[in-house]
Amino acid sequence: MLDAYRFLVTAAPDALEAALEELRFKPHHTVWEEVAPGVALLEIEQPLAEWCACIDERPPVFVRHISPVQRELVLEGSDADLERLTRVAQSLAAELTPGRPFAIQTRLLDNDVTHLSRFVVNEQLAAAVQAVTNAPLNVREPSEVVSVALTPARAYVGVSPVSFNRSSWAGGAQRFAREQGQISRAEFKLLEAQAVFDFDWPTFGQALDLGAAPGGWTRILRRVGLPVVAVDPAKLDPRIARDRGVRHLQIVAQRFLPTSERFSVIVNDIRMDARDSAWLMVEAAPALEPDGLAVVTLKLPQAHMARVAYHALSILRGAYHVVGARQLFHNRSEVTAVLTPRAQIEAEVRDRAVQQRRRYRPAPTSE
Numbered sequence: 290m291l292d293a294y295r296f297l298v299t300a301a302p303d304a305l306e307a308a309l310e311e312l313r314f315k316p317h318h319t320v321w322e323e324v325a326p327g328v329a330l331l332e333i334e335q336p337l338a339e340w341c342a343c344i345d346e347r348p349p350v351f352v353r354h355i356s357p358v359q360r361e362l363v364l365e366g367s368d369a370d371l372e373r374l375t376r377v378a379q380s381l382a383a384e385l386t387p388g389r390p391f392a393i394q395t396r397l398l399d400n401d402v403t404h405l406s407r408f409v410v411n412e413q414l415a416a417a418v419q420a421v422t423n424a425p426l427n428v429r430e431p432s433e434v435v436s437v438a439l440t441p442a443r444a445y446v447g448v449s450p451v452s453f454n455r456s457s458w459a460g461g462a463q464r465f466a467r468e469q470g471q472i473s474r475a476e477f478k479l480l481e482a483q484a485v486f487d488f489d490w491p492t493f494g495q496a497l498d499l500g501a502a503p504g505g506w507t508r509i510l511r512r513v514g515l516p517v518v519a520v521d522p523a524k525l526d527p528r529i530a531r532d533r534g535v536r537h538l539q540i541v542a543q544r545f546l547p548t549s550e551r552f553s554v555i556v557n558d559i560r561m562d563a564r565d566s567a568w569l570m571v572e573a574a575p576a577l578e579p580d581g582l583a584v585v586t587l588k589l590p591q592a593h594m595a596r597v598a599y600h601a602l603s604i605l606r607g608a609y610h611v612v613g614a615r616q617l618f619h620n621r622s623e624v625t626a627v628l629t630p631r632a633q634i635e636a637e638v639r640d641r642a643v644q645q646r647r648r649y650r651p652a653p654t655s656e
């Protein structure tokens with residue numbers, strides 16, 4: 290279905306070059322131009338399947354979203370643009386798999402796109418595509434997406450399976466509604482990590498929140514039902530501080546670790562250099578239960594951002610299995626990593642080996 294060789298790649302504006310570097314697989318090359326802050330139009334020179342296999346093998350950290358560009362339209366700035374876009378979407382509808390849920394995801398790459406509204410484009414193109422394909426529209430959980438990106442001068446349109454895009458949200462911009470009782474904006478980072486890496490919180494044992502104040506992440510862990518040890522020299526929000534399920538230790542994490550306590554969840558949002566934070570997590574590793582889960586945000590400097598991130602991740606790999614690491618939409622100068630104990634993956638490999646051995650063991654003979 291995907292026959293494109295040009296793509297829009299989206300990253301945080303200051304991480305775009307790092308993101309593109311992650312997609313440049315030797316010996317093939319890529320050519321790109323920045324079409325908006327944090328968005329590059331990329332041309333690949335290697336077979337698409339090979340390129341995708343390379344991405345799966347070495348998942349990029351700084352790429353938030355990839356969408357194919359199968360059609361590019363020069364916009365006139367008039368009402369006729371919507372009609373022309375609709376015709377383009379209809380001509381691409383044949384690329385959708387019949388019967389599979391689809392969505393139109395339109396984004397404005399520039400605030401100066403004033404003559405087209407995201408909602409109107411989504412609605413009109415969805416109706417036009419449905420008229421041709423009869424495919425079910427599912428905005429929340431599409432399996433295929435028609436991506437439309439608009440600048441004042443151009444429209445970039447392409448169709449892909451949502452798994453290819455690396456996010457089911459337009460441009461990777463996953464938004465959450467502000468909740469009543471929300472303590473901090475940092476909560477969005479943890480909610481997004483759970484959605485992107487698709488994990489369930491353990492529901493047994495207790496959680497450790499390093500760098501907990503004012504208490505947003507602690508609030509989320511309490512909602513899961515876990516008692517929380519919150520370590521931070523700063524004060525917690527009174528709504529969290531008076532919760533009897535929260536034990537606040539008003540000290541730096543370096544004074545708490547190592548610890549003889551055990552935790553099913555360890556989270557770390559401490560404002561400190563990514564590599565120091567990774568070493569703290571290494572120190573915390575023995576405290577994580579064998580089927581536990583850890584989440585850490587690694588704070589990055591402006592200079593050598595990618596190099597520092599990869600170094601911190603390599604430190605983490607010494608003590609954990611890194612399930613995934615990404616610069617999420619709600620991450621500013623940081624990346625989020627989700628970790629499980631190394632013992633967990635070693636046990637999985639061992640179980641697989643035992644099963645394989647059983648499968649190939651010759652049947653016992655009667656002699």
Ligand SMILES: C[S@@+](CC[C@H](N)C(=O)[O-])C[C@H]1O[C@@H](n2cnc3c(N)ncnc32)[C@H](O)[C@@H]1O
Pocket residue numbers: 472473475476499500501502503504505506507520521522523540541542543558559560561
């Ligand atoms: C981004 S805030 C954490 C926000 C929190 N996750 C939330 O959702 O409310 C970073 C926190 O790290 C704390 N911090 C900085 N150095 C620390 C250290 N060495 N040990 C523990 N906490 C530290 C700061 O006091 C600050 O409260």
